[in-house]
Amino acid sequence: MTVNPVYHQTSQLMEEELSWIRRAQKDPESFGPLYKKYHEQIFRYIYQRMDDEELAFDVTSQVFLKALNNLHRYEYRGVPFSSWLYRIAKSELYQSFRDRKAQRTVNIDSYQLFELIDEFEEDGSEMNKKRLFECLPKLKENDMQLIEMRFFERRSFREIGEILEITENNAKVKAFRALEKLKQLFYATDTKNGNKKS
Amino acid sequence: MEIKKVNLDRKPISSAYIQQKEDFASVVKMHKRYSDILWKKTFFYGGIGIASIAAASMFLLSDFESNTTEGKNIQSSNNTAAVSGELPKNTVSSEHLLATNQETKAPQEEASPYSKVRKDKPSASTIITHEREIEENDGPEKTMISEVSSSRNVLMPSISGKYNGSITNLELCDPNGIRAGKDVTVKKFKIQYASGNKDNEIEVTGNKIPDSVCEEISAAGFSQMIFITNIKADSEKGMIALPSMNFWVEIKG
Numbered sequence: 001m002t003v004n005p006v007y008h009q010t011s012q013l014m015e016e017e018l019s020w021i022r023r024a025q026k027d028p029e030s031f032g033p034l035y036k037k038y039h040e041q042i043f044r045y046i047y048q049r050m051d052d053e054e055l056a057f058d059v060t061s062q063v064f065l066k067a068l069n070n071l072h073r074y075e076y077r078g079v080p081f082s083s084w085l086y087r088i089a090k091s092e093l094y095q096s097f098r099d100r101k102a103q104r105t106v107n108i109d110s111y112q113l114f115e116l117i118d119e120f121e122e123d124g125s126e127m128n129k130k131r132l133f134e135c136l137p138k139l140k141e142n143d144m145q146l147i148e149m150r151f152f153e154r155r156s157f158r159e160i161g162e163i164l165e166i167t168e169n170n171a172k173v174k175a176f177r178a179l180e181k182l183k184q185l186f187y188a189t190d191t192k193n194g195n196k197k198s
Numbered sequence: 199m200e201i202k203k204v205n206l207d208r209k210p211i212s213s214a215y216i217q218q219k220e221d222f223a224s225v226v227k228m229h230k231r232y233s234d235i236l237w238k239k240t241f242f243y244g245g246i247g248i249a250s251i252a253a254a255s256m257f258l259l260s261d262f263e264s265n266t267t268e269g270k271n272i273q274s275s276n277n278t279a280a281v282s283g284e285l286p287k288n289t290v291s292s293e294h295l296l297a298t299n300q301e302t303k304a305p306q307e308e309a310s311p312y313s314k315v316r317k318d319k320p321s322a323s324t325i326i327t328h329e330r331e332i333e334e335n336d337g338p339e340k341t342m343i344s345e346v347s348s349s350r351n352v353l354m355p356s357i358s359g360k361y362n363g364s365i366t367n368l369e370l371c372d373p374n375g376i377r378a379g380k381d382v383t384v385k386k387f388k389i390q391y392a393s394g395n396k397d398n399e400i401e402v403t404g405n406k407i408p409d410s411v412c413e414e415i416s417a418a419g420f421s422q423m424i425f426i427t428n429i430k431a432d433s434e435k436g437m438i439a440l441p442s443m444n445f446w447v448e449i450k451g
Contacts, residue, residue: 109206133204
């Protein structure tokens, strides 16, 4: 599986980003380049997990507002600024679910569904797609977000680790376990339907 | 958290559309509003502290100023004539030392042999910090008197403007006696001194060193340490105790 290159940053880009952060810590107007760079990424992260587009834009604005308000507390730890933004986004997103402003939604397209079935070494038949589609909501939230980040958003394990504040290896292990759980659900669905896999 | 819904093949949103929705200005605006609220909160809560400190400072300052003014008033009312009348060739470095006490010229002064003393008396409730240097050119011997008193917000007794250190027997026996402020009158005290071979301790009623004690100290003919203790004074607050004084008395004249 290829990972999305948009999340990859060279050290030069990270240095440039750090200079923007330092400037923005002194002058909020200088936060502009960071906002421009990450607005779409953060919006897509949020919108991926909810149904309401307008609310997704609102939550995105809240994320950047919170980031700006707390920028003086930001400490550079050698990882892209985006991982800090994603953590804020996750917090804001879950807050909106708790406030019942939004409902947790999984958004998936047919191709992603096919790729996931391929991970199970099953054929991409319509029936298998339907089975997988049915078992996705049964997955626990922690596992679902790992599946989303790894298979739907195609993030590297390194980036998943940075967002979830775990090591790259831990992210790899957790993503593998989440996939195993989904597989179990997939086959459980299969068993119930009487189509037990040989 | 329960996953409520799974959408398959939702209509994608283009990057151009997301960019259209970018509104950095509103984020900055909200941030400024947030900062303002935070500032108000900080100011509000900090304001209470600042106000308390300011009130306390003003109170202390006004108290200090009133004491200082009181001291100055005493000085200005007491000191009018130039010292040059008594010490014609003196060089005095401090302004208020140019003045001598009006009370020096009081009738009682003439009755006492100890009347020819310099009488600048910072004997207000706050002792004013000052330094003085008197260069006496009358004789071959130059007398340097330096006096440093710290500014303290307590009632300090003094004799001839001194509350400790060296003092001459003439200054000690200042007819104005022990002073401690405008509205404070020393009522009694104890004095310990040596005369001949014996140590004496007597309790004195009033604020003046008795003439008999002055004569004994002068007659002893040697410099000695004297202690003035148990100083009780009448003030607006009633009878109060004042700090003790000790002097190294040098015999002059």
